[in-house]
């Protein structure tokens with residue numbers, strides 16, 4: 072679940088044409104790691120295979136799966152666990168499979184790109 076900063080809450084609420092207070096009261100709770108997160112899973116703004124507020128999504132959603140953060144390898148099991156639930160997880164996972172498929176890394180390491 073994404074963690075919202077105060078800035079994320081403001082942007083997300085604007086995307087919904089609601090106030091930050093309305094958003095927080097209806098959907099958010101304090102997160103253990105600081106900031107706020109959704110009260111329930113899956114995300115209440117997931118509609119079918121799309122985000123109902125994609126243009127205003129929080130930074131945590133924008134940077135998923137957080138490969139730039141520490142302990143990225145420790146979180147990969149969470150990616151697999153959410154693969155069948157969240158379309159964003161599915162798309163990221165499938166993209167990583169395409170990018171990291173056997174042979175592609177070796178070709179990239181040897182300076183050969185654009186191969187099959």
Ligand code: SF4
Nearest residue numbers: 114116117122128132
């Ligand atoms: S991107 Fe996904 S997790 Fe983030 S707000 Fe949208 S539906 Fe929810």
